[in-house]
Amino acid sequence: MVTTSRADKFTQTQKKQILFSDFLDNFDRVPFNNQLAKVTNENSVRQSITNLVLTNYGERLFQPNVGGNVNGSLFEFADAITAQNLTYDIRTTIQNFEPRANLLNVVVYPSPDKNSFVVNIVFSIINSTTPVNINLTVSRAR
Secondary structure, three states: OOOOOHHHHOOOOOOOOOOOEEEOOOOOEOOOOOOEOEEEHHHHHHHHHHHHHHOOOOOOOOOOOOOOOOHHHOOOOOOHHHHHHHHHHHHHHHHHHOOOEEEEEEEEEEEOOOOEEEEEEEEEEOOOOOOEEEEEEEEOOO
16 A cells, blocks of 8 residues: 655646846836835846837937837838838847847838837747747827
């Protein structure tokens, strides 16, 4: 007769290793210890790429070349040429300013009826092969 102990009923789980971490954009605090909340790994890089893409040239002090200039391009015609220029700008920005990401694909779809662009970015973080997807719809404010 085989006896089982209580420890046999539990499965061993592996704790996910934290490779990258950043603070949240809005500096929220964790309720139980009142420290700044953070995002880790894929979410950290996703937040950083979103911030880079939505930053216009000249918005960051002492770093005038940082940004994807998506908002600056919203006043151009929403056509294939502008989408191609945005794709190039976004790809260059991520490759130059986000070393934690391996960029796999950037696709920009123009939406001329809504004066907006749909941006789809696929990347993986370094030391991982899992693809991460970001979908942004950027439209100009009237």
